[in-house]
Amino acid sequence: MAGVLLDNVAKIYPGGVNAVRGVSFAVPDGGLCVLVGPSGCGKSTLLRMVAGLETVTSGAISIGARVVNDIEPMARDIAMVFQNYALYPHMSVYDNMAYGLRNLKTPEPEISARVRDAARILELSDEMLKRKPRALSGGQRQRVAMGRAIVRKPAVFLFDEPLSNLDAKLRVQMRVEIRRLQRRLKTTALYVTHDQLEAMTLADMLVVMNAGRVEQVGAPLELYERPATTFVAGFLGSPPMNFLNGKIEAQGLARMENGEALAYDAGHFGPPIGADIIAGVRPERTSFAAGEDGLAFKLELVEELGLGRLVHGRVGAAPYAVALPPGAPLPPGETARLAIAAGDVHLFDGKSGVRL
């Protein structure tokens, strides 16, 4: 059992691509840390550096008390689950799981016990253990890949988008299983995904990455409630947060681009009067006002989600979405007024996008 510590880790590929630019964070022992970010932001690169599949250009990676920068993957006490499973096609499921242990010269009875144990946990039948991977469904292959990881009893699990090749329904199911399994084994895990919902639901600790840098680290809800940048605010949550440009007119009051006023919670250190800001409001924290107060909203499209309705429209020129709970009435006409509580307005710097 061991935590993982990244200290100012950077990666420049031989071609000159600067994939990771100084990332630092610590995963506590037994924690499930999800790295999330758009495609190409360097998540896989980071994970592969922890695995030992890529060299570290600068910085230090520690697993437990040991800096592992120059240690072979096998000696790092990690196991990895790949997006395309990477099962050995010519070996039976049993042999796939046993291969790593055999390389460690584990005695056969011990291997057999561990493989059967893993198979039981993952609900793989004895008959399935004899099959070749191609005779399994996607979900079953995924389980085998996880089985291969757990028989090793590693200090750290590494997952690189392990659910991306599964259909939506199976993805939800496997997501729950991974969470349950990780809780049960209490093994530290680093999990990479580009899917914010997967990230939110799985993580003890969420690391949002953008263009090779960490945008914010924290518990999922913390990031959701207090996003540090417009990037995090826009990335977490579906539908994403709405953004409106404006200027501070007075403490607690912003004048938006369309000329209307929006009240915000001034807090202790509000931005200076006249500052350019971006106001962010979550769709589910917006409703339609009964009176004539609030921002003017032009309705364009209504999506029925079953769980509620999503009303798309515009405030001035900016797109704006409102998520209505089931049963809430739609505004009668093409235009409406938005009811936004001052406490639900997030303020970000107009230029840098950093939370104010």
Add this chain to the structure above:
Amino acid sequence: MVENRRLGDFFAHLILIAGVAIVAFPVYMAVVASTLDADTIANGQMGLLPGSHGLENYRRLLFEGTSYTTRAPVYGMLVVSLISALGIAIGKIAISLISAYAIVYFRFPLRMIAFWLIFLTLMLPVEVRIYPTYKIVADLHMLDSYAGLTIPLIASATATLLFRQFFMTVPDELAEAAKIDGAGPMQFFRDVLLPLSRTNLAALFVILFIYGWNQYLWPLLITTRDDMQPIVVGIKKIVSTHDALTEWQLAMATAVLAMLPPVLVVVGMQKMFVKGLVETEK
């Protein structure tokens, strides 16, 4: 429509049968000729039905040899052919597997140059470099030896390229998974790549075995002893007897014997051969 289809099928079959007949008839005639006695053939009385001297002809040919030019028994020729064809096929496969593995999976200095050098040798089959190759083999005292028969033919750019293409289709994650599973480079090669290449190996083996078996020019050049010549060279010597009458029944029997092993290899490995050509198991 149905009528048309039937007619089409009929003609298609007719053409195919004609094709098979054209290819198979000479082979059949060779088999027939190998069962006759010398006089029947010499008198031009050869018919379409096999004669009664088959067993006698083959026995004499295999264990005693013909009466004139080559007196070596064909049994010995078969052994020479078999050993060199196996040597060439296995040697070619082994060397190309290893070089393809090096080129695809390792980053070493001059890697691309090594690749292009191998590629260039495609343009240099034995026939083109026959004089220098002969000189080297002679200087190394490898004339009339199995080493001389096989080694100069073993390097193979074609097979190397084939394996390179195949290795490049194997997902990188497989190598990475093996690395995490603690397999070193040789272990990955043995435990993962080799078993995955099984069908390709089989297909290539068939092709290369036949290539080795059919070698004529090179063995003709470097073998002088009768007991070191492969059967393909032997046939030619049995046929061209200059002053004496060619023993056609024995020449034909030799031809039949020369055809058999490649046929057996193809038939025996047919399933895997076809699989290797059409299927990629990944």
